[in-house]
Amino acid sequence: MSPVKITREDVLRVAELAYLDLSESELETYRRQIDEILEYIGKLNELDTSAVEPMAQVLADDQQADATMREDLVVPCGVAHDVLSQAPDPEPPYFRVPKVIER
């Protein structure tokens, strides 16, 4: 975690990965703010964690409800109508999106 300065290009690259349109002023604001936040986060380097196992979730093994597989039961799931009712551009039984494949 070296004290890298985040650049405008970094923010652009990340916004591209996240499919997020940002305006010029947003780019600069976020660059400055995230730079400051990352500098603050840099304090984690004070800790030697070479012998520490990363913690992805907090539940102990015996607290995990799904330690065993559940039965594979078939249950009714006729929700297509409800789900499509919230879609911006439904074409039942599909979601319609702009053309993806160019001919």
Next chain:
Amino acid sequence: MAANWTIQGVREALTAKKISAGELSAEFYKRIEARNPELNAFLTLSPERARKQSDKIDALVAAGKPLPPLAGVPVAIKDVISTRGITTTCGSKILEKYVPPFDATAVERLDAAGAVILGKTNCDEFAMGSSNENSAYGAVKNPASLDRVPGGSSGGSAAAVAAGLAVVTLGTDTGGSIRQPGALCGVPAMMGSYGRVSRYGLIAFASSLDRIGPLATNVRDVATVLRVIAGRDPFDSTSTTAVVPDYLAELQEPVKGLRLGIPKEYFGEGMDAGVRQKIEAGLEIYRKLGCKLVDIRMPHTDYAIATYYIIATAEASSNLARYDGVRFGLRVDSDSLLSMYRKTRGAGFGPEVKRRIVLGTYVLSAGYYDAYYLKGQKVRALIARDFREAFEQVDAIVTPTSPVPAFPLGERSEDPLQMYLADIYTVTGSLAGVPGISVPCGRVGGKLPVGLQIFGAPFAEERVLQLAYAFEQAGGAES
């Protein structure tokens, strides 16, 4: 008519036929109509659903049938929790018109217990914030002082209870979002252990941290509601099968002889002098109740905010990928699919959400994953170890909930890092997965509420509630 309703009070009034469930919810809608224009605590009201439910309860009363535990209790639900048929915006423009086709499990359980859902409460967009100023629908005002924030992100849920606009509300807590607004508005507010309450239907922000929990006017009501919503749910694989005890049965057990850990790290610089004075008076109450106060060390506390903002933003950047204009929510039309995604997300998300998506994507991206995300997960393990080791010595940990009382609207909204530091005492317990409550502990200058925070060992909710109840009964709120 009683101004301050409790769950017990509602039950007694219904049973004695002093009021019907329909009349009671009408009374609350009247209060909301009067106060909400200035408080902005509610985003959506659901009178039709409320009427159906109160009719059902009134029919039970008329037939002399037994009443379910929350019969007729007017409740409100934070707007990041799915409610069937009631608009659920997450405080975001991207979900402005979204109406969930199903209830979150916690809501379904409230409903089955007879609660009357009045509507949805305002919150920071996707629960990202500590002041409620990040809502796309305007900030909530603190009922204790209208020029100040109610805290966040469950600001509307806290303000609604504090102003008497609901008897109980549900909030969600990812880094302090139930406890901190509870503290700033002066109401008891609790998150159970991670896995205690199902997250099914909670619109995800950071899945390894998110929890649903109750805010109410008193600790007994918090315990009652937690018991209703807790427990295994096949729809949330992280909800545990651990038995849900009867929290009310142990509420009045004496706390004499319990060992309370007081971590030095929670009393450092940056803590408001007025808050410090109230918390010290609060600790004195526990001393008088016969608890043993033990100085403990939690050496990784100072790294919690940095750790939290890696893990929470990383998980958020992944969870919020679903808002792409295809299946629900806003779509900004464009000639190609990718450009539709970019425009929709650029237009639909507010500034804090975009900031966190950018930061979260950055810490997960190639070349930075080990330096940030993996490092964050390792420090999270150290913070959890601090708690584990503390609970080998003590029965509970007592701290302030927030270093400062409610701050003026606008004071921190331009400085994200300052805003993040508002959660300095709450994020630790979020990262460690332990249960925590904030209980009212006096008011600075007789006006601005202070919260005392109690952490318990994982799944020791009954101990947390017992200590909170004893504090409340001993006059803690007047500290």
